[in-house]
Amino acid sequence: MYSQGLQDAKGGPEPEGLLKAFQKRIDNEEKIEPRDWMPEAYRKTLIRQMSQHAHSEIVGQLPEGNWITRAPTLKRKMILLAKVQDEAGHGLYIYSATETLGITRDEMTRQLLSGEAKYSSIFNYPTPSWADMGAIGWLVDGAAIMNQVPLCRASYGPYARSMIRICKEESFHQRQGYDIMTVLARGTAAQKKMAQDALNRTWWPALMMFGPSDKDSKHSAQSMQWKIKRFTNDDLRQKFVDATVPQAEHLGLTIPDKDLKWNEDRGHYDFGEIDWQEFMEVIKGNGPCNKQRLRARQKAHDEGEWVRKAAEVYQQKQQDAA
Amino acid sequence: MKLYEVFIRAKSGLNHRHVGSLHAADAQMALQNARDVYTRREEGVSIWVVEAAAISASNPEQSEEWFDPAMDKVYRYPTFYPLDKEVDNM
Ligand SMILES: [Fe+2]
Ligand SMILES: [Fe+2]
Numbered sequence: 001m002y003s004q005g006l007q008d009a010k011g012g013p014e015p016e017g018l019l020k021a022f023q024k025r026i027d028n029e030e031k032i033e034p035r036d037w038m039p040e041a042y043r044k045t046l047i048r049q050m051s052q053h054a055h056s057e058i059v060g061q062l063p064e065g066n067w068i069t070r071a072p073t074l075k076r077k078m079i080l081l082a083k084v085q086d087e088a089g090h091g092l093y094i095y096s097a098t099e100t101l102g103i104t105r106d107e108m109t110r111q112l113l114s115g116e117a118k119y120s121s122i123f124n125y126p127t128p129s130w131a132d133m134g135a136i137g138w139l140v141d142g143a144a145i146m147n148q149v150p151l152c153r154a155s156y157g158p159y160a161r162s163m164i165r166i167c168k169e170e171s172f173h174q175r176q177g178y179d180i181m182t183v184l185a186r187g188t189a190a191q192k193k194m195a196q197d198a199l200n201r202t203w204w205p206a207l208m209m210f211g212p213s214d215k216d217s218k219h220s221a222q223s224m225q226w227k228i229k230r231f232t233n234d235d236l237r238q239k240f241v242d243a244t245v246p247q248a249e250h251l252g253l254t255i256p257d258k259d260l261k262w263n264e265d266r267g268h269y270d271f272g273e274i275d276w277q278e279f280m281e282v283i284k285g286n287g288p289c290n291k292q293r294l295r296a297r298q299k300a301h302d303e304g305e306w307v308r309k310a311a312e313v314y315q316q317k318q319q320d321a322a
Numbered sequence: 323m324k325l326y327e328v329f330i331r332a333k334s335g336l337n338h339r340h341v342g343s344l345h346a347a348d349a350q351m352a353l354q355n356a357r358d359v360y361t362r363r364e365e366g367v368s369i370w371v372v373e374a375a376a377i378s379a380s381n382p383e384q385s386e387e388w389f390d391p392a393m394d395k396v397y398r399y400p401t402f403y404p405l406d407k408e409v410d411n412m
Contacts, residue, residue, distance in 0.1 A: 029334075030334045030335075031334045031335035033368070075397070078395075079397045082395060082397060082398050086398075157334075157335055160335060161335075161337060171400040171412075172397075172398055172399060172400045172402070172403070175400045175402075175403035175405070176397070176403055178403070178405070178409075178412060179403045243411075246408070246409065247409050247412065250406065250408050250409050
């Protein structure tokens with residue numbers, strides 16, 4: 001029984017009866033709603049998971065925002081703008097859902113800017129070429145979809161409902177990325193090389209998005225039992241590889257992994273070992289762009305200060321007038 | 323008596339949806355009346371009531387300015403990007 005040893009908000013043991021009833025509701029696929037009783041550890045784990053997810057949507061705007069003013073055509077510019085705008089929306093859906101667990105938006109922002117809270121490691125990599133916009137849409141949004149689709153059935157109602165909204169919007173993101181890759185892969189030799197280089201850059205960091213290998217993942221078992229995680233990291237990663245390899249082959253692009261091979265017995269692709277050292281370094285803040293990303297968020301926060309102030313003054317004026 | 327708007331969650335996990343309104347002296351009475359009026363046939367597992375006066379609504383006369391800009395943005399839909407049939411399960 002995983003629930004043994006769970007502590008309530010004051011550090012005392014959680015009442016056994018309530019824990020049992022709670023788990024029973026989850027086992028019956030009932031949703032937990034904000035005012036329902038929940039173990040303190042469930043609340044805390046969800047706050048961590050959901051705020052990380054929200055931060056990832058927000059920080060995830062930066063590598064693509066880099067190319068909005070330099071998109072090759074007006075059409076591509078409008079598409080990229082629409083996609084980045086969606087990501088801002090995704091951040092807002094999840095921040096609001098997280099607030100129903102009793103944490104404020106201000107506190108989440110503080111945790112992001114202070115570096116206490118994490119966001120997806122993938123957004124700490126640079127996007128030096130237009131083809132990276134293709135690789136990100138195709139692979140990064142593709143990986144996000146793999147992760148988010150099962151979360152539409154997460155046990156926490158507000159989280160599950162925000163995922164349903166998000167998944168509806170993600171499909172365009174992946175397709176516009178694949179569309180960019182298709183055009184480049186079928187273009188001149190130089191364009192094809194751009195596409196291949198972007199795939200080389202993005203492939204391994206995209207695989208890392210699913211998190212540590214199951215044997216090193218400490219939160220998995222409890223989160224699976226609570227149904228705030230519905231597949232293990234390795235299962236999702238395998239699904240992603242299986243879905244993506246044929247898409248690369250279709251474009252005549254080569255996945256940068258010499259160990260990648262179809263395994264007839266398993267009915268899955270075998271693939272090489274991820275550089276976990278690199279993953280840990282990026283998580284710790286030492287990736288190629290960690291500092292740049294947080295600096296950009298801090299700058300946006302500081303430069304938005306006057307807008308927040310103006311809104312407060314306006315609110316006061318309205319109250320005084322009433 | 324005040325006017326209350328009523329929202330019902332039909333099933334565990336779904337959004338509350340607006341179903342109608344009713345008059346009541348306070349929120350408690352509104353909830354009880356909503357249960358009697360709107361959930362006699364197992365229509366819901368949860369009810370929200372909100373004073374109608376507390377709801378701000380968009381102006382129907384401004385519908386065009388507000389909502390038409392979304393109309394010509396076909397690139398926001400996945401169908402704008404045709405896929406070869408070998409990979410069309412994306
Ligand atoms: Fe997103
Ligand atoms: Fe996306």
